[in-house]
Amino acid sequence: MTPGTPRNRSDETLAGSFERYLQDKGKGRGGDGGNYRRNAARELERFAEWAAGNRGDDWTGIIPDDVDRDPTFEDLDERVFREYARHLAGDRGLKQNTVQTYYRYISAWCGWCVNEGYLEAHYAQRASAMAPLPEDDGRKPGDQQAWTSAQRHALTRHVDERARDAVEAYTTLPEDTDPIDKQRARYAALKAARDRALVFVLAYTAVRVGELLRDPNDPRRRGVRWEDLSLNDGSMDVYRKKQQWDAASLPDPVISPLRSYRKLMDPSTERWPVFPTFDQRTLAGLVQNELEDRGERPESITERRDEYARDLLLALDEDIRPPSITTDGARSILQRLSEAAEIDIDHPKHDYLAPHGGRRGMGEVLVRAFGYTVAARYLDNSEEMVRERYSHIEAGELGDVATEALDEIEPRSRG
CATH class of the missing domain: 1.10.443 (hpI Integrase; Chain A)
Structure with a gap:
């Protein structure tokens, strides 16, 4: 079966695909670990609850009221993902970038479903589906x-x-x-x-x-x-x-x-x-070739390598730079x-x-401690670029200034 060919599993529930997806994305033996897996599992569960109408409000889910079953892949289309994007965007407790982040988890799963043959198209990435999401503010959360x-x-x-x-x-x-x-x-x-x-x-x-x-x-x-x-x-x-x-x-x-x-x-x-690299295959080839170039015979090279637990140690002794x-x-x-x-x-x-x-984290420390000019010199960037990339720090500082001003000018009205 080629990617994108539907499996004709119209009666398979959405949750039935989650474990396979999470195993593919997880870390360690069996794909059981990793932070991405944990976060994606949380958002997939929320999506499944929303799709089934288990939100505790007037929302009844994506299947007709007179149908008694869990949502399946047959129920999914771009309108469903559009409605979910609208649901996320309408949550006043979520920040703009958080909405984008949560939707990306669902979109990534949707793309996987296309490759695995559960869906015929990547509905979550269609323009109409993503239209209700907050506009990109240029921060590119993934970076x-x-x-x-x-x-x-x-x-x-x-x-x-x-x-x-x-x-x-x-x-x-x-x-x-x-x-x-x-x-x-x-x-x-x-x-x-x-x-x-x-x-x-x-x-x-x-x-x-x-x-x-x-x-x-x-x-x-x-x-x-x-x-x-x-x-x-x-x-x-x-x-x-x-x-x-x-x-x-x-x-x-x-x-x-x-x-x-x-x-x-x-x-x-x-x-x-x-x-230096510690990759054994790279070091083995490097040592072998260098000693051959120095005129050593194959049996002599084998004997030399057998004297060392690792080729890196032989390379150190013979100045064979990896x-x-x-x-x-x-x-x-x-x-x-x-x-x-x-x-x-x-x-x-x-x-x-x-x-x-690590670089961005150090930039945060420098901006907060010494300001944008010093941080720009340390980061080897223009001050303008540093101000743009760490603008949230200045915004927070200005908020503190505004709060202090209000406390000074209007102390009673803010009680």
Whole structure:
């Protein structure tokens, strides 16, 4: 069956498809986890209750009054989704962007139903269905994630504890530990220390992830190397979005994780990437090819690789420089760490702490603490752009000014 071909399941209830959809969108074994799954399940349940008329008001649902059954896919068309959009938009307790977010959960399910053959068309995305929704205010909620202070602290605390435990486990091994076991412990410590350093840099420097890591489509963006960092001065050279090299600040919280990580890695040259890939397939091919190019015989290469628990450790000893992780690799790391840290995330697009959210979160901190001018310099943006992107902060501050003015001028009338 090709996508979009109806399954002729006109008598199947809407709720009957929810579990399959949520499993496809969920995380972990069986698709049982993930914040997106939890949030989508909540909105699908609300949609099903609305469609069945179980709202506790005069609304009777989408099926005729004289029909005694649950709604099925046969009952769905663009008019139904239009009415649901009107229902969401009419809820005075929901903000404009929240209405858009809730509708997107239902729209995503509708699109999945088309691909799975439950529906013949994506009714929820038709213009007439979406017409009652509030107009887009230009904020693009799907791109607006910003790490909150609680999320930033939870993630940095998790990676810090994880790295401390791994480094301690490695550095306190008995002297008679088997060499391979010692290498495994070092590798685990290196990976945990790299992840900690990456998280701290993303959380506190506000550097764009594309400036920090490798972009396979742009050879100029090869990822920062140790030679680009000056830990004593607290600075890092990055290739900026404006197509030129520039110095970015490394605040105090970042220095210690980077120092500890560098000491553990002990790269043979400063040209090593700060955040190398740990992908075994990539490293295996890299080591194999480099040693062949150096004239070693295949059997000798096999023997050398067998001496190491991981090819990364051989690469360190032989100065075979691996590539930096990519921006996609960073997203995968943050997905893994966000889930491991069990961080509560309620966002329509990301069910993990995405890299750009660290930059936006730091921008929030800077604007509130020092104003737009200082924040713009730190974020490497124009002040005009920073004011636009963080306009909600100024609006809140102006609201406080208005409240103070009313308290001063009209204290009695506001009692």
